[in-house]
Amino acid sequence: MEIFIILIAPLLLAAISPLFKEERPLAGINAMGHLAILISSISLAIHITGAGKIEFFNLFHLDSLSAFFILVMALVNFFSAAYSAGYIRKDIEEGFVKGKKFVQYYALFNLFAFTMFFTASANNMGMVWVAVEMGTLVSAFLVGFYNNKKSIEAAWKYLIICSVGIALALLGTIFFYYTASRHGGITSLDWTGMMLVAGNLDPKVLKIAFLFILVGYGTKAGIAPMHTWLPDAYNQAPAPVSALLSGVFLKASLYVIMRYTAIVNKCMGPEFTGKLLIFFGLLSIAIAAAFIIAQRDSKRLLGYSSIEHIGIISLGFGIGGPIGIGGALFHVFNHALSKALIFLGMGGITRKYRTSDMNSIHGALKIMPFAGVAVLIAAFALAGSPPFSIFTSEIMIAIAGFRTGHYMATIIFLLLIAVIFGAFIHHISGMIFGKGPENMRKLGTPLGAKIAVILITAVILITAFATPPFFNKLLASSVNILRGI
Secondary structure, three states, X not given: OHHHXXXXXXXXXXXXXXXXXXXXXXXXXXXXXXXXXXXXXXXXXXXXXXXXEEEEXXXXXXXXXHHHHHHHHXXXXXXXXXXXXXXXXXXXXXXXXXXXXXXHHHHHHHHHHHHHHHHHXXXXXXXXXXXXXXXXXXXXXXXXXXXXXXXXXXXXXXXXXXXXXXXXXXXXXXXXXXXXHHOOXXXXXXXXXXXXXXXXXXXXXXXXXXHHHHHHHHHHHOOOOOOOHHHHHHHHOOHHHHHHHHHHHHHHHHHHHHXXXXXXXXXXXXXXXXXXXXXXHHHHHHXXXXXXXXXXXXXXXXXXXXXXXXXXXXXXXXXXXXXXXXXXXXXXXXXXXXXXXXXXXXHHHHXXXXXXXHHHOOOHHHHOHHHHXXXXXXXXHHOOOXXXXXXXXXXXXXXXHHHOOOHXXXXXXXXXXXXXXXHHHHHHHHHHOOOOOOOOOOOOOOHHHHHHHHXXXXXXXXXXXXXXXXXXXXXXXXXXXHOOO
């Protein structure tokens, strides 16, 4: 079955990493392995749309929502793996990665991938908690990969803040178990079992439990004001790792929040969770807007951009309804790919200029033409400009907001993203255009990075106008799961 390939392949890739003496063959096998995982995730999505769900070992429960998030993770993992080949090789040539430290990178890369795939496929919410915490520990080593003062500081900040979050999430999980066992008559933490008895659970306990879940997993998802680790981690992690954090880790944490949201909504309706998600969504967008306007560091700029988009996704889920939830899920997909694209381009530029200070980067389009074009395309995509797919999902959320009577929240949302659009494009254009340093030579882009950039650009352009039938079915079915239908 596809899920066995998706779960076992990263473990095998991690296990064989120490056997390689050179980075090039390991990078190639790693990229091919994640291509196989991507193909399997597409096959799984098609299979799920026909079968409805897959269950086995009383541990795994795969439905459309699981398959959707696994597909998003597999896409970002593959593009990051393809880009890692040239990126890590350049680090080796410049002396940033010495000896066989590249083995550590690829082993951690794949262990992280395994924990995230397990998060999206496990039925037991206790096991999900363990998987998310394992992912936090593994990715902390990736954030501090370069082992310098700033990267170690960022890794510790990331680890401490996220550990506080996971402790709160554990309390929320315990409260869910308490009401499920006492009022629902079940003795497990299986998501499917909780959904069956959701109507019998205690609303008062669920409110407390959901607050802990939202703050706990929201810390890992980058929801404001629990977001403070995110800009520092993005600033110090290797570019492919930053793409993984944005496209995989944040989305996996949102996935867990949505699973719990579905239980609470089935018990007491969507009003309670909706208000919280709208509030934290708008707060995240507003905080991101303020920091994006004043930002001077390109990597931190991308960090606050992620906070903005996590806020947009939360807002869509909070507004609810088929269009709001559908727009939020589509935004999960769009943001993951668009953010991966800009990290793949920005990583090469900041390394070439040896700084992430935007005041010191000018004329990148002349110095690194391919990377410069990639960053420019990704910037307009992330800013929500047509004809890119993020524009489509943002419009869906805005339409849902007006249709459901959330007029003030929707107006604030539109005003904030308009401000962010102007500030974000202003910052990026200052880096891309202009005259580059006279003593700096032009630099090409590795083949793996070019392939990843071209594929991502094609996807975010095409999906703005049309998506494959299986994807539409997957999205519609995921919406119904979150609506309790």
